[in-house]
Amino acid sequence: MINVAERFETKTVHIGHDPLQGVKSKTTPIYQTSVFAFEGLEEVEQYYVGEGEYLYTRNGNPNQAELAHAIAALEGAEAGVSAASGMGAIMAGLLAVLSPGDHVLASHEIYGGTYALLHKELSRFGIELGCIQLGQTTKLADHVRPTTRLFFVESITNPLLTVVDLPYWIKEAKRLGLTVMVDNTFATPYLVQPVSFGADLVVHSGTKYIGGHSDVTSGVLVGSQAIIKRATEIVVNYGASLSPFEAWLTSRGLKTLAVRMERQCDNASQIAAFLRDHPAVARVYYPSPTETFFFSRQKQGAMISFALADETKIYDFYRALDWIKLAPSLAGVETSVSHPVTTSHRAFSEEQRKETGITMGLVRLSVGIEAVQDIQIALDAALGK
Numbered sequence: 001m002i003n004v005a006e007r008f009e010t011k012t013v014h015i016g017h018d019p020l021q022g023v024k025s026k027t028t029p030i031y032q033t034s035v036f037a038f039e040g041l042e043e044v045e046q047y048y049v050g051e052g053e054y055l056y057t058r059n060g061n062p063n064q065a066e067l068a069h070a071i072a073a074l075e076g077a078e079a080g081v082s083a084a085s086g087m088g089a090i091m092a093g094l095l096a097v098l099s100p101g102d103h104v105l106a107s108h109e110i111y112g113g114t115y116a117l118l119h120k121e122l123s124r125f126g127i128e129l130g131c132i133q134l135g136q137t138t139k140l141a142d143h144v145r146p147t148t149r150l151f152f153v154e155s156i157t158n159p160l161l162t163v164v165d166l167p168y169w170i171k172e173a174k175r176l177g178l179t180v181m182v183d184n185t186f187a188t189p190y191l192v193q194p195v196s197f198g199a200d201l202v203v204h205s206g207t208k209y210i211g212g213h214s215d216v217t218s219g220v221l222v223g224s225q226a227i228i229k230r231a232t233e234i235v236v237n238y239g240a241s242l243s244p245f246e247a248w249l250t251s252r253g254l255k256t257l258a259v260r261m262e263r264q265c266d267n268a269s270q271i272a273a274f275l276r277d278h279p280a281v282a283r284v285y286y287p288s289p290t291e292t293f294f295f296s297r298q299k300q301g302a303m304i305s306f307a308l309a310d311e312t313k314i315y316d317f318y319r320a321l322d323w324i325k326l327a328p329s330l331a332g333v334e335t336s337v338s339h340p341v342t343t344s345h346r347a348f349s350e351e352q353r354k355e356t357g358i359t360m361g362l363v364r365l366s367v368g369i370e371a372v373q374d375i376q377i378a379l380d381a382a383l384g385k
């Protein structure tokens with residue numbers, strides 16, 4: 001305890017707080033501070049010459065760093081930076097690499113928010129977007145322009161859960177001199193580590209499986225030291241820094257990622273089989289073991305999308321779900337459903353929806369850790385009505 005001035009007003013502010021106390025907490029404390037204190041001007045100077053770690057939470061905080069280091073280590077990347085959301089991390093990655101006049105090549109199946117960022121925002125700064133279908137006959141070289149800088153792809157796409165041959169496409173893009181950025185939100189490093197195939201940047205919405213409990217919004221970008229250094233400046237300058245508490249919650253969620261993924265993926269594969277046999281379901285989108293041949297485990301993820309046989313029943317279906325909530329996010333421990341057309345892929349035009357198969361009758365299911373029999377019973381009841 002610090003011996004401070006006698007007056008009540010001063011005591012209430014300073015009493016009981018000694019940041020230098022050697023408290024050995026077992027887990028990382030929440031550094032819920034907007035700024036860090038210095039012993040003197042010499043120490044401030046040391047920070048600016050790169051010898052001190054923390055100055056101001058927008059510039060860096062131990063909780064942000066803990067999360068970024070952990071994801072970088074799990075992804076096998078040199079460095080990482082956390083951000084206030086998955087979109088913040090994607091923005092930092094894109095802006096770290098792109099300049100006005102540059103062209104981005106992206107898979108035509110990308111998260112609606114990423115599409116909106118590129119199509120609506122970055123286009124205003126002269127950055128162009130080209131979307132291509134990564135099929136067997138597609139040749140990346142046919143779409144590359146002299147100005148193409150970056151190739152963007154999701155390891156498991158949102159919402160149709162397509163898994164492209166990531167090692168092949170990364171190799172192709174690198175051969176053509178492009179920087180490769182992979183959104184690994186749906187697969188997580190538990191299933192695949194794109195850096196091992198040569199990806200330059202890997203991004204996560206920490207809001208999803210990394211956090212895992214639907215109680216946090218966060219993002220992380222990992223990659224080479226050089227790009228992450230620039231991306232960190234962008235996070236700081238654009239004010240997209242992650243709050244200490246959200247960073248702490250995400251790191252806490254991360255500790256159980258492996259056990260959650262194990263259970264959620266196993267539940268999902270059983271639910272996918274059940275849906276395939278259901279008469280009210282026209283089509284199930286769930287990756288096959290052949291598609292996921294490069295994953296580090298024999299699992300296909302925990303997201304399933306399916307199209308109702310009769311899409312006019314879509315409103316009835318969502319209404320009839322019992323304990324499974326309609327919530328436009330995913331990856332929590334609790335099973336939930338969403339409706340891509342009216343939420344995540346709202347930014348897509350009617351034409352794009354038709355082209356990608358994101359139809360009115362499409363349901364996106366995020367399978368949780370509950371007893372698989374209960375998930376099946378709840379879905380069956382809603383589909384039957």
Ligand SMILES: Cc1ncc(COP(=O)(O)O)c(C=O)c1O
Nearest residue numbers: 085086087111158185205207218
């Ligand atoms: C694949 C994917 N990437 C990025 C994001 C954006 O993440 P956030 O909502 O944390 O900004 C989402 C959000 O749903 C997503 O599904």
